Amino acid sequence: MTDINSRKADHIALASEAKHQAAQGSGFDLLRFEPNPLPQMSLQDIKLDSDFLERPVAAPFLIGAMTGGCNNGELINKHLAEAAQACNIPMAVGSQRAALESGMPQAARRCAPSAILLGNLGATQLQHHGLDLARRAVDAIEANALVIHLNPLQELIQPNGDRDWNGVLEAIQQCAAKLSVPVIVKEVGSGIGPTSAKKLMGAGIRWIEVAGRGGTNWASIELDRNGSEREREVAGPFIDWGMDTVEILHAVHAACPTLRLIGSGGVRNGLDIARCIRLGAEMTALAQPFLAPALISTEAVIEKISVLEEQLRWAMFLTGSERLSDLHLAEINGPASIGL
Numbered sequence: 205m206t207d208i209n210s211r212k213a214d215h216i217a218l219a220s221e222a223k224h225q226a227a228q229g230s231g232f233d234l235l236r237f238e239p240n241p242l243p244q245m246s247l248q249d250i251k252l253d254s255d256f257l258e259r260p261v262a263a264p265f266l267i268g269a270m271t272g273g274c275n276n277g278e279l280i281n282k283h284l285a286e287a288a289q290a291c292n293i294p295m296a297v298g299s300q301r302a303a304l305e306s307g308m309p310q311a312a313r314r315c316a317p318s319a320i321l322l323g324n325l326g327a328t329q330l331q332h333h334g335l336d337l338a339r340r341a342v343d344a345i346e347a348n349a350l351v352i353h354l355n356p357l358q359e360l361i362q363p364n365g366d367r368d369w370n371g372v373l374e375a376i377q378q379c380a381a382k383l384s385v386p387v388i389v390k391e392v393g394s395g396i397g398p399t400s401a402k403k404l405m406g407a408g409i410r411w412i413e414v415a416g417r418g419g420t421n422w423a424s425i426e427l428d429r430n431g432s433e434r435e436r437e438v439a440g441p442f443i444d445w446g447m448d449t450v451e452i453l454h455a456v457h458a459a460c461p462t463l464r465l466i467g468s469g470g471v472r473n474g475l476d477i478a479r480c481i482r483l484g485a486e487m488t489a490l491a492q493p494f495l496a497p498a499l500i501s502t503e504a505v506i507e508k509i510s511v512l513e514e515q516l517r518w519a520m521f522l523t524g525s526e527r528l529s530d531l532h533l534a535e536i537n538g539p540a541s542i543g544l
């Protein structure tokens with residue numbers, strides 16, 4: 205197994221463990237919708253459908269990036285892609301770097317001929333191979349958009365991780381200008397704050413996935429893989445690095461109202477999806493919650509999607525929101541720090 209493949213296999217095993225979920229949560233529990241005990245509608249009339257990347261989707265959430273294909277990564281992606289196709293939910297594949305380097309076939313498009321599929325590469329991989337690699341990632345799965353992930357803390361903790369981040373913004377800008385599909389920039393669990401969001405907008409980015417703190421904790425996973433005593437000491441203060449998803453989503457939406465946002469990082473149920481929509485996200489993404497069902501079967505992933513849809517429908521019913529546009533306006537109370 206190559207180094208990248210064995211790292212990805214470790215990630216899949218460790219991400220399933222509860223101890224690598226952020227201890228303090230994403231802040232969702234502090235956000236409470238005002239209950240509306242007079243919904244004045246029937247549950248069955250509630251509409252979850254929405255548009256994403258100019259295409260209709262069944263609900264405003266997507267399967268977050270996890271694997272581009274390694275050992276059991278191929279089977280995971282097959283289950284996820286078949287479910288995405290069956291439910292008309294978009295799916296993001298994980299980093300395609302290893303598959304592109306090894307020439308391994310990427311089955312996601314074959315399993316999901318008409319679903320929205322998002323490609324994925326790390327930002328530092330684009331510094332040197334740039335546009336050509338990005339085009340190959342898009343072509344390999346006929347992606348509807350390319351997601352570029354920013355993960356500087358994870359790279360610092362990983363042995364041999366990328367520590368030279370010069371030229372990353374320029375590489376992103378070049379992809380945004382030259383690729384035939386939109387570019388979405390995401391973090392992996394520390395969040396993209398308003399200052400970086402503005403820089404990304406200046407580089408031509410129209411969509412970001414915030415991936416704030418509160419869900420899967422990559423610092424914790426990387427340290428568990430092979431942190432030496434010294435690495436543990438250095439990384440210790442950064443174990444909770446970042447901003448909570450709720451805090452960061454609110455801050456980015458306030459600072460960049462025209463930027464299109466995917467809420468992610470610790471989104472765990474349909475009520476969290478509703479909270480993200482209320483905070484200004486047009487779409488949301490869940491990664492880790494799809495891992496366990498994806499290890500089982502396509503049907504298990506379909507069942508997970510159906511539960512999330514039902515929870516979102518309940519949240520809409522209980523706030524008297526017949527459409528997602530009504531949910532944007534639902535009364536909500538939250539921490540003073542975000543002015544709600």
Ligand SMILES: Cc1cc2nc3c(=O)[nH]c(=O)nc-3n(C[C@H](O)[C@H](O)[C@H](O)COP(=O)(O)O)c2cc1C
Pocket residue numbers: 215216219268269270271272297298299324352353390391392393415418419420468469470471489490491492493495
């Ligand atoms: C097993 C696993 C593998 C991941 N691999 C990638 C990846 O290759 N590329 C990427 O952009 N994000 C990757 N992520 C990060 C997720 O897409 C997401 O941003 C992060 O886990 C926070 O969301 P969550 O709390 O819903 O898991 C991975 C997450 C998991 C759980």
